[in-house]
Amino acid sequence: MKSDFFKYQAQTTPHPLAMEISHASGSYIYDTDNKAYLDFVAGVSACPLGHNHPKVINAIKAQLDSYLHVMVYGEYIQKPAVELTKLLANNLPSSLEKTYLTNSGTEAIEGALKLAKRATGRSEIIAAHKAYHGNTMGAMSIMGYEERKQAYRPLLPDVQFITFNNETDLEYITTKTACVILETIQGGAGFIEPQEAYLEKVRNRCDAVGALLILDEIQPGIGRTGKLFGFEHYNCIPDILVTGKGLGGGMPIGAFTASGKLMELLQDNPKLGHITTFGGHPVIAASALATLKEITESNLMQQALEKEKLIRKLLVHPLIKEIRGKGLMLAIITPSEEITNSLILKCQEAGLILFWLLFESKAVRITPPLTITNEEISKGCSIIIKALSTIED
Incomplete structure (x- = not known):
């Protein structure tokens, strides 16, 4: 072997x-x-x-007896995905009400970036030095570590980098900025927490210039920091929330969540603004639902x-x-x-x-x-x- x-x-x-x-x-x-x-x-x-975990395994087995993949994402009503997205909404601020389920965290990042560009009509993305958001081409473009991406250039244009926890750098967020994307707690950089109300200050700057704030909770989310999502510690609600990893309970998943108004932008002009075959897969959604229930109810x-x-x-x-x-x-x-x-x-x-x-x-x-x-x-x-x-x- x-x-x-x-x-x-x-x-x-x-x-x-x-x-x-x-x-x-x-x-x-x-x-x-x-x-x-x-x-x-x-x-x-x-x-x-x-x-x-027995609750996760039982949920997977029960779904296996009903159906596996039946249709591309978003066309059929599939109970596990509907219940999962509803439970997420019930445990999030009211502005984060609708969730798009994907196959991985990095795919959710791609969807979040597309949504921000679509919503603002702007192209500039601001990310952080030493950030990690995944390894697809878009996610790699906002990776703040040149050594890991230099072999794959050219990547997305119009990406700027600021230093996490550096308030002075917030001046780089302007009316040209579509979105600022940050990990709530920087993971690959060494588990760096925001200091001195940093995320609040980013939130305020985004509001002032009309940029969207995307928070990447792929690692800190799903109860790992003592709250369901890390941003709950820091008095900062994102426009778009990205999660993955722990949400699946050991199965592959990603998700991005925003307001209904924002999410509607992916439905038309153009239609099929973001599509996936296996996102929201019923077996994975069943595993995620059982996981989220156990974490929120225990x-x-x-x-x-x-x-x-x-x-x-x-x-x-x-x-x-x-x-x-x-x-x-x-x-x-x-x-x-x-x-x-x-x-x-x-x-x-x-x-x-x-x-x-x-x-x-x-x-x-x-x-x-x-x-x-x-x-x-x-x-x-x-x-x-x-x-x-x-x-x-």
Whole structure:
């Protein structure tokens, strides 16, 4: 299997971890030698209820018995998608009332950018340095990391970049700007939170010049920060909200949400303003609906903030320079890339899954399932401390 993996499946890095998976349950993933790995990554924030959560699995199985794909997006009434979008609206500010379901977060970003251009009649997009919004051509155009995109130019024109948390840069948002797109908490950059009412100031500037504000909640959304969406911490409501990852409960999904008035612009002049074959797939929508119900009807979001406190209490070591983030979207910052690499690999050997961030080479991702227990957190943190104690600065 390993040789076939390298021979037939396209790779994204020269050295993938190449652990062969047998099964997964709760907070654990098992390899084909039946070794258990405590999962502190949750599929890069995509499995908020852990692995094989019974409510998610039962929802998927029930939908399998009814129908799979029947028609391209938006033509037929399919109960799972309707109930999912209604539940989202019921848990969002009134201005965010209608949702377009897609196959992935990056596809939702593409739809959001198109909608902003269509609504404003403007072409300029403003994004942030060290931003990551996905890897399709439009999403890559607003990636604030030249090293990752230089090989694929030319990309979208008329994209400008500002520095996250830099209030002075807001002057670059003008009447030429169609939209400003920001991650509510910068992910690939190292889990950078907005400071000093930064998002409020961006919101006010957008309002002043008639630009739309798009917030990318693909990572912080779906309860991970202790609120259903990260923007709820920062007194800032976007014009367009983008989500993905955790919404699917382990299934592939994306979504962008806006007012009904904005969303109507995709229906006409031209018709089929944004189309997809498999967006809103009934099986995936059923999984997402079960996930969203469990998160909104339980106390998992409140627990996320308590679990953050426990992690911060337990992860004290000279080689941990800082812990960034909020809730269960956390990153350890070590003194060097070499220490980070060593820590992640040593912990995997010891049965704990950690992972990297895209752009901050000294960061170690800690994004476990929201369902992780305090005992499992203590176990994982103990493995981290033991591993750090074997590493020399």
